[in-house]
Amino acid sequence: MENNKEAVKENSMILQKDMIADHFHNLAQAKENGKKVVYTFVPGNLNELIWAFDMLPVHPEINALQSAMRKKSAAFVLEAEKSGHSEDVCTYVKCDVGMMKRGNIGPTGEKLPEPDLLLLSYTGCFTFMKWFELLKQEYKCPVVMLHVPYQAEGSISGAMVDYVVKQLEEKVIPVMEEISGKKLDYDVLKSYLSASNRAENDLVSVWNSARSKPSPIDAYFGGVYYIGPIFSAFRGLAQCEDYYRTLREEIDERVRLKLGPITPDGAEVKEKYRLVVEGPPNWTSFREFWKMFYDEGAVVVSSTYTKVGGLYDQGFRHSPENPLESMAEYCLGCYTNHNLPSRVDLIEKYIKDFDADGFVINSIKSCNSFSAGQLMMMREIESRTGRAGGFIESDLVDPRYFSAANIKNRLESYFQMIDAKKAGAS
Amino acid sequence: MGIDEIIKKCEHLYNDLDFGYVKAWKEKTGGKAIGYMPVYIPQEIIHAAGALPVGIMGGGSNLEIIKGDAYFQSYICHIPRSTIEMGISGKLDVMDGMIFPAICDVIRNLSGMWQMLFKNKYVKYLDLPQNFDPEIGGAFYRYEIEDILSHVSQITGKKVSPEDLKHSITLYNENRKAIKSLYDLRAEVPHKIPTSEVYLLLRAGNILEVTEHTALMAQYMTEVKKRDIKPQDNIKVAINGAFCEQPPLGLIKALESSGCYIVEDDWVLGVRYIQEPVATNKDPISGLVDAYLTKSVSTASKYEDKKEKGEYLINSVKETGAEGVIFCMPSFCDPALLERPMLAAALTKAGISYTSFKYAENTGQFRTFKEQTGTFADSIKLWGGV
Ligand code: SF4
Ligand code: SF4
Numbered sequence: 001m002e003n004n005k006e007a008v009k010e011n012s013m014i015l016q017k018d019m020i021a022d023h024f025h026n027l028a029q030a031k032e033n034g035k036k037v038v039y040t041f042v043p044g045n046l047n048e049l050i051w052a053f054d055m056l057p058v059h060p061e062i063n064a065l066q067s068a069m070r071k072k073s074a075a076f077v078l079e080a081e082k083s084g085h086s087e088d089v090c091t092y093v094k095c096d097v098g099m100m101k102r103g104n105i106g107p108t109g110e111k112l113p114e115p116d117l118l119l120l121s122y123t124g125c126f127t128f129m130k131w132f133e134l135l136k137q138e139y140k141c142p143v144v145m146l147h148v149p150y151q152a153e154g155s156i157s158g159a160m161v162d163y164v165v166k167q168l169e170e171k172v173i174p175v176m177e178e179i180s181g182k183k184l185d186y187d188v189l190k191s192y193l194s195a196s197n198r199a200e201n202d203l204v205s206v207w208n209s210a211r212s213k214p215s216p217i218d219a220y221f222g223g224v225y226y227i228g229p230i231f232s233a234f235r236g237l238a239q240c241e242d243y244y245r246t247l248r249e250e251i252d253e254r255v256r257l258k259l260g261p262i263t264p265d266g267a268e269v270k271e272k273y274r275l276v277v278e279g280p281p282n283w284t285s286f287r288e289f290w291k292m293f294y295d296e297g298a299v300v301v302s303s304t305y306t307k308v309g310g311l312y313d314q315g316f317r318h319s320p321e322n323p324l325e326s327m328a329e330y331c332l333g334c335y336t337n338h339n340l341p342s343r344v345d346l347i348e349k350y351i352k353d354f355d356a357d358g359f360v361i362n363s364i365k366s367c368n369s370f371s372a373g374q375l376m377m378m379r380e381i382e383s384r385t386g387r388a389g390g391f392i393e394s395d396l397v398d399p400r401y402f403s404a405a406n407i408k409n410r411l412e413s414y415f416q417m418i419d420a421k422k423a424g425a426s
Numbered sequence: 427m428g429i430d431e432i433i434k435k436c437e438h439l440y441n442d443l444d445f446g447y448v449k450a451w452k453e454k455t456g457g458k459a460i461g462y463m464p465v466y467i468p469q470e471i472i473h474a475a476g477a478l479p480v481g482i483m484g485g486g487s488n489l490e491i492i493k494g495d496a497y498f499q500s501y502i503c504h505i506p507r508s509t510i511e512m513g514i515s516g517k518l519d520v521m522d523g524m525i526f527p528a529i530c531d532v533i534r535n536l537s538g539m540w541q542m543l544f545k546n547k548y549v550k551y552l553d554l555p556q557n558f559d560p561e562i563g564g565a566f567y568r569y570e571i572e573d574i575l576s577h578v579s580q581i582t583g584k585k586v587s588p589e590d591l592k593h594s595i596t597l598y599n600e601n602r603k604a605i606k607s608l609y610d611l612r613a614e615v616p617h618k619i620p621t622s623e624v625y626l627l628l629r630a631g632n633i634l635e636v637t638e639h640t641a642l643m644a645q646y647m648t649e650v651k652k653r654d655i656k657p658q659d660n661i662k663v664a665i666n667g668a669f670c671e672q673p674p675l676g677l678i679k680a681l682e683s684s685g686c687y688i689v690e691d692d693w694v695l696g697v698r699y700i701q702e703p704v705a706t707n708k709d710p711i712s713g714l715v716d717a718y719l720t721k722s723v724s725t726a727s728k729y730e731d732k733k734e735k736g737e738y739l740i741n742s743v744k745e746t747g748a749e750g751v752i753f754c755m756p757s758f759c760d761p762a763l764l765e766r767p768m769l770a771a772a773l774t775k776a777g778i779s780y781t782s783f784k785y786a787e788n789t790g791q792f793r794t795f796k797e798q799t800g801t802f803a804d805s806i807k808l809w810g811g812v
Binding site: 083084085086088089090093122125126127129130131133134137143145147149150152159160162163166167170171339340341343344363365368369371372373374375376380393 | 496497498499501502506528529530531532534535536537538539541542550551553555556557559561562563565566569726727729731735757758759760761763764765766767768770771784
């Protein structure tokens with residue numbers, strides 16, 4: 001049975017690995033093959049549109065996190081600081097700038113092509129704008145801004161959708177047509193959107209599996225792998241659909257067998273604590289960080305970070321019916337584009353829906369978009385749910401801000417707090 | 427009023443974190459007050475609706491932070507914690523609403539915190555467009571303006587006619603003109619017009635009713651021209667990066683006493699955000715929309731796809747005769763600090779020297795800043811900054 005489990009687990013992983021390797025290989029050969037390259041951000045990305053123009057997307061945040069997982073980010077961040085960047089600012093940006101200054105060698109060791117277009121989807125974070133302004137200085141290629149208004153009142157208004165759609169029609173699409181030398185074929189776009197929709201259904205089923213006890217997945221540490229294809233270059237493609245179908249089948253099987261999630265070492269976690277996590281993970285010590293949770297039997301049953309590229313679990317699906325409106329609503333709906341009260345509501349809902357024992361906020365030094373206001377969110381959620389909140393601090397890709405001992409200590413006391421609450425309740 | 431009296435009045439307004447003037451104004455007029463955070467909102471619409479727009483620029487260096495630190499991690503700038511401190515300690519109760527303009531993720535998230543903390547107050551996040559096409563960003567911005575107008579009208583109970591709005595625009599045009607004259611004069615005779623005074627005058631504009639502020643500026647201008655002060659061997663500098671969290675007044679004075687005449691700056695930028703008169707000859711909302719789209723300054727939180735980075739700064743350096751730039755930016759301020767390398771590169775290309783440092787609004791020691799800018803001034807004097 002152990003062997004069986006490993007084999008089942010591997011299918012989706014192999015698919016993902018192959019997709020990524022292929023993509024980076026295609027990128028390395030893009031110029032030779034006459035392919036145009038678009039740099040763009042994960043939240044609010046227009047992947048279906050990019051593919052409809054037969055262009056290849058590059059996501060700088062993903063390069064940054066991959067560099068961190070490969071222990072290369074420290075040098076990149078320092079490189080950027082040497083060139084005049086402040087130690088105070090978002091380290092994703094500095095990691096990317098540093099990588100570029102050192103030859104732009106991507107995570108697979110192949111050189112990344114220069115962009116033909118910087119597609120600045122301004123969803124949920126101001127720093128994105130500064131980031132591409134910086135890249136523009138280096139690459140001197142066109143930049144197209146897609147300003148996505150913030151859901152300040154907790155909902156999407158008609159004026160917001162109109163604004164985004166108009167920008168798509170009059171700014172984004174014309175520039176992409178010019179650069180690709182192609183007219184947009186709406187049928188092709190629609191077929192990508194339909195494929196996205198199907199993959200999104202399967203992903204939501206994976207997220208919902210964590211309602212089972214034990215949860216068959218870790219929706220944060222494992223979750224970041226599950227979002228890989230759909231948040232990056234592949235949403236809308238057939239391989240992406242395959243991946244999520246396969247993943248869903250694997251997870252369904254784990255539910256049937258009442259198995260918990262698997263750690264990177266291949267062991268099964270015996271669920272003791274069910275948690276919701278808010279905030280991005282630390283990437284420089286990702287495994288060590290994860291281990292601090294699974295060693296204690298802590299399983300993350302839902303997380304907000306895995307919604308930065310789309311809150312599909314709350315009902316949104318890409319739709320071929322009204323392609324531009326659908327893309328606009330997608331951009332408007334990403335997690336960090338929601339106001340703080342909505343973020344609090346969502347976490348409260350997760351705690352209830354997934355019957356979590358508590359929630360942990362991993363507050364990221366780099367990321368004001370996530371972090372500003374998290375202390376207040378914690379108090380509010382604690383008082384509404386009566387469940388324990390834990391607060392830890394780290395950074396995305398700058399290892400100087402990952403203090404293992406500190407975080408471990410905090411987590412240990414946090415788990416004791418949950419124990420005490422549980423004991424008090426029973 | 428003589429200069430001393432004018433500056434004393436401004437200093438009182440600057441230091442009064444209980445907003446005594448606003449309270450008195452409300453009592454006298456029966457009007458309402460709407461606070462707003464940096465950088466820019468179209469104050470005209472608040473004014474037209476019968477409310478006093480009040481610029482809130484954090485708690486400065488005198489406010490003791492008791493609870494505010496429990497709301498923000500150490501790596502977030504200082505202005506949101508002092509603003510929260512003022513909010514929860516009741517100092518901002520006098521505001522009938524708060525507007526948080528789009529500038530960065532911190533101010534943006536602060537708007538959500540305000541919604542949770544002050545459930546009965548009007549809280550608006552003003553999403554300034556980053557698209558500058560009149561049919562696209564302009565249409566969206568119009569929607570935002572109309573939204574604010576209707577909410578503030580509800581609060582004040584005053585229905586706003588196009589004529590009311592035109593009148594308010596005219597008053598703010600006069601105010602902008604007065605501020606511009608003051609800045610022009612300072613660039614011309616900086617030895618007569620210390621920036622610490624200009625700064626206080628501008629800060630007074632955050633609080634005072636607009637006509638009162640314009641009159642105060644006019645008085646200051648009349649008086650200051652009479653001053654008989656000889657220029658010193660100082661260099662002229664432009665300040666950049668202080669558009670949101672403000673440096674303490676002590677820091678501004680320290681810069682001035684280090685051998686620098688400040689001839690350009692971007693603090694209290696909201697009152698100088700629109701650089702030309704807003705049109706009153708058409709539908710007044712269109713005038714405001716057009717002013718934002720086509721007549722506003724370049725600053726880090728605003729996207730510009732046409733101009734080259736740094737062009738605006740370099741032009742203002744040339745126009746004011748500044749010999750160098752001091753990047754004076756709040757710690758942990760992503761927009762300012764990410765802008766800096768781009769501006770620095772543009773300055774280098776244009777052969778303009780710069781130095782840079784970071785501050786917090788409650789920084790207490792100014793010696794190192796003074797030494798740094800003093801050395802900068804000396805190097806420019808000796809070698810032209812090379
Ligand atoms: S601030 Fe946060 S959301 Fe923005 S680029 Fe940095 S890590 Fe990403
Ligand atoms: S100082 Fe900078 S980071 Fe802080 S609130 Fe202002 S603009 Fe945002």
